[in-house]
Amino acid sequence: MTALRTTIDPHSAEFTANKAAMEEKLAELDGEYAKVLASGGEKAVERHRRRGKLLARERVEMLVDRDSPFLELSALAAWGTKFHVGGSAVSGIGVVEGVECMIIAHEPTVKGGTSNPYTTKKIFRALDIARENRLPVISLVESGGADLPTQSEIFIPGGKLFRDLTRLSAAGIPTIALVFGNSTAGGAYVPGMSDHIVMIKERSKVFLAGPPLVKMATGEESDDESLGGADMHARVSGLADYYALDEMDALRIGRRIVARLNWVKKGAAPAPTVEPRFDEEELLGIVPSDLKVPFDPREVIGRVVDGSDFDEFKSLYGSSLVTGWARIHGHPVGILANARGVLFSQEAQKAAQFIQLANASNTPLLFLHNTTGYMVGKEYEQAGIIKHGSMMINAVSNSTVPHLSVLMGASFGAGHYGMCGRAFDPRFLFSWPSARSSVMGAAQLAGVMSIVGRAAAASTGRDFDEDADAMMRAAVEAQIEAESLPTFLSGKLYDDGIIDPRDTRTVLGMALSAIATTPIKGAEGFGVFRM
Incomplete structure (x- = not known):
């Protein structure tokens, strides 16, 4: 048994602050x-x-x-x-x-x-x-x-x-x-x-x-x-x-x-359930109130999966994405969880391989979101981030095992897609109160608009209005922040509900039990992967 360990100190100032923010x-x-x-x-x-x-x-x-x-x-x-x-x-x-x-x-x-x-x-x-x-x-x-x-x-x-x-x-x-x-x-x-x-x-x-x-x-x-x-x-x-x-x-x-329906489940019966080794109450203090601060998703996994038992896959490769095998209420799952927000080429390739393996073994996939998207910049473009990110999205798109998604923190840009966002039809998608989702972070989006505005002014020889730009940035940041809130997204039915982090194991167990009503069959092909 490969049980996870925890480094969480529930009495620390950081944990206490995170918990207070979540409770609010x-x-x-x-x-x-x-x-x-x-x-x-x-x-x-x-x-x-x-x-x-x-x-x-x-x-x-x-x-x-x-x-x-x-x-x-x-x-x-x-x-x-x-x-x-x-x-x-x-x-x-x-x-x-x-x-x-x-x-x-x-x-x-x-x-x-x-x-x-x-x-x-x-x-x-x-x-x-x-x-x-x-x-x-x-x-x-x-x-x-x-x-x-x-x-x-x-x-x-x-x-x-x-x-x-x-x-x-x-x-x-x-x-x-x-x-x-x-x-x-x-x-x-x-x-x-x-x-x-x-x-x-x-x-x-x-x-x-x-x-x-x-x-x-x-x-x-x-x-x-x-x-x-x-x-x-x-x-x-x-x-x-x-x-x-x-x-x-x-x-x-x-x-x-x-x-009188004589209704019978056609999926596999679950194994005996083993409670996690760590207290689910501690899920309240794991996610920082500032989503720019990373957190270890293994701390979440250890409080959700049976016996806190998790067999990690490629633990030393593409470490910004944690992948591995576990059970939740006796149901087998493959888990992909963002560790440090950004997805690089290694993470995308690792995810694509892991998704193929899950399909080969007819294992449902659970995506735990906290991503700001795929890495940008000249070095990463030259290294092939587009084709590697496309490989991951291809794998998610053509995977036929059931997918479940939980938005824990950020879920921005194409990272939202690669981690099986709403448009990729997960069987169930739930959000934590701490979640945020949009095309990019509010400050980044406002900054991009400001840069474009400056470039437009320079190209036409106009003076750039700094005061108007500041007002625009503040207004855009406020709008994007409001539109990325889980209540806004839930109101538009972009998720299936906002859940208390402490209920995550129960909610996922009920979802997996419902999924087991029908047979689970992995994909037999994934189209062309651009290598």
Whole structure:
């Protein structure tokens, strides 16, 4: 056993300062998550309860197995926009009757559960995860359809929801809809395109057009129940497969549907789990508040992997990138972790070889980000940094084993790509509160713009305005700093959630368990590597 050692002193001034900075960021996040948990606000929640209905998260809680975890995804969707934080929906992976499922619940206390542009993006991401990892999908439906003021941003891309549901079914991935209230207009197709549909007596309302629109379109007089109530769909149209007496009965039936799926994982079973040798609490003090200061990612690895057991690969070569083999909750992983930020040619070549080896052994890859990008300068260009960086990105792009990414610190420039950023479709991507991601650091980007401005002034013979330049640099730095924050990125669904560093092992374990629902097969070819 090759157990890692630690040099962390939890009583040192540096550790204490790092921990305090991280705790401050976590406290700020708690305030943002409080907005999500408040649903549509006190009045909307009270009105919803007066109708005898459960809230979206209460429905999820009643659906999943007792005392089992729920891995919520995209919790801060729409952060920083005019829309409700959380995207007016709840999504995540939960265990139902022993089966890991993707659960999507509309938030009816937020504008009646209507879907805005971030709702659709959030649901699309959830369905992508379900497809990639072969997870049954359970939709807890109560939605008034599209948010009409933003229909121009929803209508065209929104059709992907129906396409995805039918493709999941065609792929043999079960889709289940429990209808708790309105499911109108395009939303009526969510149950309509699901494999199994549960409707609730005097609660479920599923129709393409409600009574007012029917009156306008055809002149016909109708009421909710005869037009689209649960009784009608159970007895007349046949749309309802199961007829529930109340919400709890619908959740009970939903659980029984999952129990009867005879769902079996197709991936390898995990080995016995061994807890890390080091305290996960210490993860709070490892990342410096100043991301220019490097830290040893082995300290993170030692607090995340089973038994702190890590077999390092090429430990003396390309030392700015740590690579090696470990297990997390019994699941094998190959780990690539940035050690000193910059990626040189040796690191890129080392990464490409390691990724090939992981694919040869059908081993998932975990990328731990803290990179400022690939090294620049005449010496490094002449040494081939472009072709070596391209080799690494080629390997990441064409690798077919599952990838997971955690942004711990910086994730800038092409280094973000080489370390499997969002555009490279990792199965899951999570951020720590300390993370930052953009085309480059804020100061560097502002400096580049200043240099370009000076050169433009000199080429035209104009005087350079130093005061205006200083104002520009300050404004650009502030903008880039704000746009590189994890809350900003999470709001745009560029990650699957911001996690407490202490939860990293648990979150990765749940993600790897979900991944193991489907077989893991490495790539058989990587295209042309420019040597």
